[in-house]
Amino acid sequence: MVQYSPERLDAAFSALSDATRRGVVLQLGQGDASISDLADKFHMTLTGMKKHVGVLEQAGFVATQKVGRVRKCRLGARRMDEELAWIAQYRALWEARFDALDGVIEQLKQEETSR
Incomplete structure (x- = not known):
């Protein structure tokens, strides 16, 4: 299992929640x-x-630089690999649960048609 930094995930998801x-x-x-x-x-x-x-900027998604009196913004160098891995882990879990639910529904349909 991949180890995640809770602080990093919190900062990323909080920053992107708006x-x-x-x-x-x-x-x-x-x-x-x-x-x-x-x-x-x-x-x-x-x-x-x-x-x-x-x-x-604190989450690493944006970098700023003061140029004269203007503060310029650009995308930060931070990638979202850890966040994507975290999401993928839960996606796999939910897909397995939905597949199991599909199996139960299919079984109930077959039982209903056989009656």
Whole structure:
């Protein structure tokens, strides 16, 4: 069984639990942007966007750099291998349970048609 860092998983899922932060990650996937540009795009205050970017930065999904008076954002170098492995583990568990349920349903159908 794979060992997971609870702190890392908590930070990742917490950061991605917000629709705005997921949107920021998606937006930065298309190219770098300033915090001001992101705030305009998401119709937010600069302070609100700074908080969202800070959460994403702490989780490693976004990196920022101050260029003059502008703070530029880009996607961070962090990959989601650990999170994907965690999800895959539970996906396999649920798929096995649903397969077993399908078997029970099929058996009940056969019993019903034989009566």
